Amino acid sequence: MTNTPLPRSLDPVTNELLPGYLLRLAHRLALPPLDLGHLCGLTTGPIFPARHLVRLDAAQAQEIADICRLHPAEVHALTLAGQAPGYTPLRIDYLGRHQSSVTMANDGWVLTAFSRYCPDCLTDTAQLPGGPVWQGAWRLPHTFLCERHNRLLAWQCPACHAPAFSNGYRSDGRWRPTQLIPAPGQRLNPARCRHRAGSGRASACGQPLDQPTGEHLPRPTPAMTHAHRRLAEAATAGADHEVTSLGQRVSAQSFFNDVRATVSAIRGSWPLACEVFAELGSMDAVTAHVDALRRPHPERTTALGDGRVARTFGHPPADPLPAAALMALTVAILDNPNGHHTLAPLLSALPSTSTAHIRLRQHATHCSPTMTAVLRGVVRLPQKAVGKPALFPQPATHRGRLDPRTIPAVLPEHWTTPLDELDAPRRQLRRDAAIRLVQMATGRSRRSAALYLGIPLGSLHSATVTIRPWQKEPGNAVAYQNALHRVAEIAIADGEGDPRGALGQVTGSP
16 A cells, blocks of 8 residues: 555544544545545455544554645544543543553443434535534534534434444344444445444445434523533543532543543432432433333343334443433532532442442542542442452362362352352352352362353453452452351252252263
8 A cells, every 4th residue: 555645635624523534535536435444544344443533543643644635633633532632531541441442442431332413513514525524522422412503412313213323233233343434335425324224235324414304302401501511621621621520620530530420320329310400301311211221131232112222331321312411410410519418329329239339439449539538438449458369269178078069150049148248249249159169179270160160251251350359348358258168068068968969060070
């Protein structure tokens, strides 16, 4: 590949994101966007990686600049990292762990699985060379309205009712992997719906998105507009910019971590917050969103009644209306110097084994001092390990007394009473305990004990990463060992009453 400049190019528009720029340029050159991606060195195959949304390395930016007749600074400004320097989920070291661009592209707190849009903004820019402009902020999860046109953003195509700027979802309801540009092999005006129903080879919908649809969305409330403005200002400000959260001036990083913690508390304890802030409006939209998330797992992993896929509790809502209502609630709490008094009952209502509770344990120490203090009073936070290491080797203390053939992968209920007394994720603790019981009986390694029980290695890893931080909390490692010994004695007593090992037949040899 040579860096031969294109015969014609375009100047980027302020706040335009890389996918929108490539769409306009490809439309002007009468090329499929994927072909333009090949020329710019963004892909070599049929997939258009979404990681380029987040950031570009210097070599990639220089190559795009050479091909498109741009300055590298203009190219970097087409990424989310360039447009939202204060939005901390876009940082490589977010929440104390290293993030790759691939990881960020699949994180619902970094960007949405598709782009929301304002039909009126698409109309206003329709006469620009190459066609309408897709704004970068529309891809951020906290951007849910257009202040210029005083309306909530759209996200569904008025014709196919699917997310208009997405790679779509399969017939079983699962999202296809996010791409930089949906349906990249098809030539379409930038303002056309690019969703593909059915197989990946299907044609895109092609419905114009910049025309009146007759929709009757509610207008944003003042609380929604205020929340949107607060979040946008924090995201676009410099890294040293400070904002107010719970009555204190804090960094933008701490503020967005407070936002994430508050969202988890609100959704995990819903509808408690609704009773406090009912006047903010659109609470029924949040209720519908939470109800969808609380459906059994098999229902959440298939298409819902309206063809959408419910996201997890860890991600903001896809639909701009519940997103707006939820963020209005969140900012209302964080704007109040006494907001920690509102958060305390919400946090107290979270079961210790809930997803929200577990996430708060992981994220709390990265929040503002006030948020960390209120969380510390309600949620047990991970601290430096004391006593035995969190992943101490499990000794074979019961070899010859405990028959491994009587240990099932799913422990009987009457065995788990000592475990249930511990404040730990219940399901993962029981799985970890079964593995450790085999180690106590045989001296096997964790991996070997899990395979002996028929536990997949993926489930072993899930139990390990969940139980590890819990064991680091003071006293938990010792309490867990004491509980395991009590469970082992129950198992021995049951085994003596059932010499055939009928309580739990497993395959393998001790």
